[in-house]
């Protein structure tokens with residue numbers, strides 16, 4: 284008889300493991316100070332942690348090296364810091380995670396560096412995460428490990444706690460085999476991940492890549508239809524769980540946030556990104572410049588508002604990108620600006636969420652054109668905040684979000700001419716068509732929100748854990 288579909292049990296506690304904790308600690312004038320993060324992951328995990336109890340394990344932020352003041356922070360659930368020294372941070376985080384795995388997994392192999400020492404420190408830090416997690420995990424708990432900083436932790440934890448239910452979610456793309464196999468430690472990464480009962484990726488394309496890598500690189504037995512990898516007597520389920528956002532939260536911010544101060548009649552094309560070379564900011568500026576060149580009717584009327592939040596400035600490639608963007612903005616403004624209009628307004632800073640919601644709401648077009656992106660939440664936040672005059676989303680076909688957000692205008696971000704044309708189409712699109720596309724986009728984001736995502740991952744994890752246990756019992760009996 285078919286077993287009923289497993290559900291995340293009421294008795295299970297949740298153990299969330301991620302590189303960063305949902306709070307950052309800094310040394311203030313009166314001792315350690317803490318700041319709560321408001322990111323997507325906090326919205327995803329907090330409701331479950333508060334309902335079921337549990338613990339969030341992670342690194343508390345660069346400048347904090349003492350444990351004082353941690354324990355009282357978790358109100359409904361505990362917070363457990365994993366200490367990382369300055370040298371380790373340099374090798375594990377800025378080095379292996381952000382200069383090896385990040386560019387390679389975004390299919391940018393020429394930007395990728397491979398250093399043995401970085402890899403060794405990455406292994407040691409992953410081991411520490413596994414130790415801390417094992418010491419806090421009780422029987423019946425579900426452990427949810429996040430992202431490319433912790434590829435080895437699932438199997439390291441499995442060695443310490445063989446019966447634990449372990450899920451892993453990757454927030455960036457999983458690359459095709461021909462890219463993945465460039466990594467000198469490709470085998471170790473696959474073996475690390477296969478310690479999980481369930482591996483979640485954003486979209487189906489990445490699950491196909493993972494299954495292909497497991498089959499070709501390890502020789503694992505792969506059932507593509509069911510998304511199951513069998514290797515070394517264990518089974519792991521691999522499936523797509525497209526991440527959503529906290530729709531109600533963003534919508535209500537957009538409904539209540541005060542208006543900005545744009546000149547009347549000005550059309551805004553909005554870009555919002557971390558300053559990262561995967562986000563395609565220079566290519567986008569070239570496309571905007573081409574728009575003004577080819578369709579001069581937009582001059583004086585359309586402004587590109589680019590908001591870039593500083594990111595990873597310890598890494599040389601990011602500092603170089605900052606200089607490149609500064610120069611490009613200067614060049615385009617120098618070429619097209621008049622006494623009363625500048626074509627590009629560029630803000631290099633983080634913006635509070637309420638202000639961000641107003642920017643999204645008031646923009647006529649959002650330009651979201653990464654060269655590669657796991658999902659991209661900015662595209663989702665934009666359509667959610669469109670509560671007044673319907674705007675148009677111009678979206679890179681190389682973002683995971685493009686797999687579901689089909690009513691956007693999809694572009695190849697490397698195609699400057701094509702992106703300029705798409706911008707022109709977006710700026711001149713009739714109201715009825717904008718409304719129709721936006722209604723469909725918003726309806727999907729409303730129903731596939733972050734809470735649905737978390738529940739569906741945890742329910743699947745229960746099922747995958749049962750399946751893995753059944754297989755092991757069968758193999759040993």
Ligand code: ADQ
Pocket residue numbers: 323454455526555556557590591592632633634635639656657658659660661662664
């Ligand atoms: P990111 O690469 O950070 O995330 P993204 O999904 O776009 O990319 O999320 C960025 C977040 O930062 C958004 O919530 C946005 O509101 C916020 N943000 C951006 N610029 C900001 C600014 N100037 N001020 C304030 N906030 C700003 C990684 C992967 C993505 C994947 C997510 C989640 O690279 O592909 O979608 O994780 O899995």
